[in-house]
Amino acid sequence: MDIILDNLPGLLIAIPLLGAFLTPIFSRAGDNLRNAWVLVITALSSLCGLLVAFRVLDAGTIVYAFGVDAISHVIPPDSGGVPIRIIFTIDPVNSFMIIIAAITGFCITLYSISSMEKLSGKDGFFTLLLLLIAGVYGMIATGDLFNFFVFLEISSLAGAALVAYRIDKGVAAEAGLKYAALSTLGGMLFLVGVGLLYAQYNSLNMAVIADRMQLTGLDIIAFVFFFSALAMKCGAVPMHFWTPDSYTMAPSAVTAFLVVSSQASLYALFRVCFTLYGGQLNPLTVGWVIIILGVLSMFIGVTMAIPQRDVKRLMAYHAVSQTGYMLLGVGVGLAALSNSCLSQGVGMMALKGGLFHIMNHALYKGLLFLTAGVIMYRCGTRNLNRLGGLGHNMKWTMIFFMIGALAIAGIPPFNGFASKLLIYESTFLFNPLLAVIAMVVSILTLASFVKVFHSMFMGPKLPEYQDVREAPKPMLIAMGILAILVVLFGIFPQQVVDFLVAPAASALVDYHGYISAVLGGA
Amino acid sequence: MIESFTLTTGFGAWNALFWVIAFAIALIIGWIIWSRGEKTYDTGKESTAPFLSGNAEPDKEEVHIRAGNLYWGYTDALSGYYRFIRPFHTGNLSDYFLAYLLVTAIVLVLVVILK
Numbered sequence: 001m002d003i004i005l006d007n008l009p010g011l012l013i014a015i016p017l018l019g020a021f022l023t024p025i026f027s028r029a030g031d032n033l034r035n036a037w038v039l040v041i042t043a044l045s046s047l048c049g050l051l052v053a054f055r056v057l058d059a060g061t062i063v064y065a066f067g068v069d070a071i072s073h074v075i076p077p078d079s080g081g082v083p084i085r086i087i088f089t090i091d092p093v094n095s096f097m098i099i100i101a102a103i104t105g106f107c108i109t110l111y112s113i114s115s116m117e118k119l120s121g122k123d124g125f126f127t128l129l130l131l132l133i134a135g136v137y138g139m140i141a142t143g144d145l146f147n148f149f150v151f152l153e154i155s156s157l158a159g160a161a162l163v164a165y166r167i168d169k170g171v172a173a174e175a176g177l178k179y180a181a182l183s184t185l186g187g188m189l190f191l192v193g194v195g196l197l198y199a200q201y202n203s204l205n206m207a208v209i210a211d212r213m214q215l216t217g218l219d220i221i222a223f224v225f226f227f228s229a230l231a232m233k234c235g236a237v238p239m240h241f242w243t244p245d246s247y248t249m250a251p252s253a254v255t256a257f258l259v260v261s262s263q264a265s266l267y268a269l270f271r272v273c274f275t276l277y278g279g280q281l282n283p284l285t286v287g288w289v290i291i292i293l294g295v296l297s298m299f300i301g302v303t304m305a306i307p308q309r310d311v312k313r314l315m316a317y318h319a320v321s322q323t324g325y326m327l328l329g330v331g332v333g334l335a336a337l338s339n340s341c342l343s344q345g346v347g348m349m350a351l352k353g354g355l356f357h358i359m360n361h362a363l364y365k366g367l368l369f370l371t372a373g374v375i376m377y378r379c380g381t382r383n384l385n386r387l388g389g390l391g392h393n394m395k396w397t398m399i400f401f402m403i404g405a406l407a408i409a410g411i412p413p414f415n416g417f418a419s420k421l422l423i424y425e426s427t428f429l430f431n432p433l434l435a436v437i438a439m440v441v442s443i444l445t446l447a448s449f450v451k452v453f454h455s456m457f458m459g460p461k462l463p464e465y466q467d468v469r470e471a472p473k474p475m476l477i478a479m480g481i482l483a484i485l486v487v488l489f490g491i492f493p494q495q496v497v498d499f500l501v502a503p504a505a506s507a508l509v510d511y512h513g514y515i516s517a518v519l520g521g522a
Numbered sequence: 523m524i525e526s527f528t529l530t531t532g533f534g535a536w537n538a539l540f541w542v543i544a545f546a547i548a549l550i551i552g553w554i555i556w557s558r559g560e561k562t563y564d565t566g567k568e569s570t571a572p573f574l575s576g577n578a579e580p581d582k583e584e585v586h587i588r589a590g591n592l593y594w595g596y597t598d599a600l601s602g603y604y605r606f607i608r609p610f611h612t613g614n615l616s617d618y619f620l621a622y623l624l625v626t627a628i629v630l631v632l633v634v635i636l637k
Contacts, residue, residue: 306593309591349532388586412538413538
């Protein structure tokens with residue numbers, strides 16, 4: 001038992017990778033066995049993720065090195081203090097993200113088993129889905145820049161293939177191609193940035209580089225490459241164009257996890273700003289750049305969402321808009337670090353709000369994409385102009401949609417309100433105009449989802465949907481889990497903030513703690 | 523007990539329990555008003571049919587307001603904004619690359635100048 005617990009960070013990646021490569025073999029034995037295999041693998045990797053996360057929250061940062069039986073072997077005496085081997089560094093920020101991936105990963109797999117039932121090519125689909133999950137876990141858990149690039153590529157390639165999986169008259173293939181091409185450009189620039197740092201500091205480990213960072217001209221170029229690549233991957237305006245294309249065409253369960261994949265990039269962006277370059281770059285400058293991207297994302301995302309008639313495209317633009325809130329919260333947190341009067345109160349609260357919104361967004365946006373998937377599954381269309389009256393026959397889906405829609409609009413007592421409240425209050429004290437924009441965007445979000453709710457669920461039963469049925473049970477259970485969490489996180493927000501968000505926020509600003517956990521702990 | 527529902531923001535507090543109680547009270551008031559309504563009201567008769575200037579009521583399916591007809595006033599009022607913002611969303615991959623490289627360049631300039 002101890003050996004399993006000690007190797008949980010490794011298992012976090014090994015289980016979904018093993019599961020992915022064996023899925024085609026299990027497919028040969030029939031759909032039921034393959035489905036059971038995929039579900040068990042996802043449940044095990046989610047369990048590993050939750051166990052790792054709670055261990056970290058209980059006992060502190062875990063530094064895990066692959067291929068050695070003792071962490072003391074990570075820095076050999078003759079290496080000049082440079083850690084060798086692949087290292088996973090899991091502190092409360094990573095734990096926070098792992099919990100998001102673990103919950104969402106399990107729910108979307110459970111949902112997919114039912115939603116993909118009538119379709120062909122499921123062995124390839126589930127192989128790619130498990131690779132995507134493994135890639136996201138790797139991005140979140142690694143403490144090594146090159147390793148991060150590898151996992152970024154795994155998740156990008158698996159994500160692009162999944163977007164294009166249902167060719168859909170070539171539209172999905174085009175969306176997948178766009179996602180792959182942009183991800184490749186971003187990945188290449190990220191790799192150039194890694195090379196620039198490696199050439200100077202002789203290491204790929206984030207803690208070592210952060211410890212030795214001199215902020216040379218090459219370091220600044222590397223920072224810009226990291227920043228733009230990760231901001232593009234998280235869908236920040238004006239690099240968001242791929243988001244509506246890809247999110248619309250991907251199967252809905254995949255879209256729900258692509259949101260988590262984008263958030264893993266967002267985590268990496270924050271890790272680069274706070275840890276890798278912590279204390280070196282001017283936090284006011286970088287903070288304001290993030291704030292500007294956040295405000296643009298919030299406003300352009302929501303205003304582009306309102307006129308959409310494709311429900312998934314509309315939700316995709318809202319995903320861009322909600323990413324803006326996270327960028328705003330964390331950007332204010334970073335900018336406030338430059339001001340000693342603001343850093344502890346306003347800065348930390350904004351940071352907590354931004355991080356809390358990441359978790360909330362993964363839950364309610366995942367839920368909303370899954371409800372959109374149910375509509376597609378039962379009605380065969382995403383076009384809001386052709387839908388209506390579905391609330392008569394699809395009561396559970398309607399309730400789940402309402403919960404997700406109220407949460408994304410920041411209506412109490414759902415979880416979106418709690419994180420937005422933290423962002424509004426702290427941002428107002430930092431710059432009132434930013435808070436006003438954030439509130440206006442919330443009102444527009446509510447208006448947009450009122451339109452979707454009316455278009456899909458209200459009105460009389462339409463003749464073409466007279467006999468439409470409720471979603472199958474696995475899909476309902478997956479949506480139910482997310483809906484329950486949306487409600488619970490809204491009713492008990494302080495517990496979530498105290499137990500998950502505050503440790504993550506503290507760990508994010510404490511870059512000395514991150515460095516000493518790796519270098520001092522070895 | 524009440525504290526467990528309270529979110530402290532550092533500058534104020536928010537209690538989900540009070541909101542839920544207020545919501546429940548509003549629902550109960552609504553139910554009381556509804557339950558005191560006219561009990562003899564017959565929903566199946568002509569008294570419930572809408573009056574459309576003497577015209578026959580169309581089928582329910584035909585009067586469902588579709589998504590394309592909602593918020594016409596909003597989009598019309600902001601038509602200038604949409605005329606500006608929509609052309610950026612070309613769907614052309616070359617434009618996506620251009621936006622990405624443009625942001626990279628702007629961030630580089632900002633970080634170098636204001637480092």
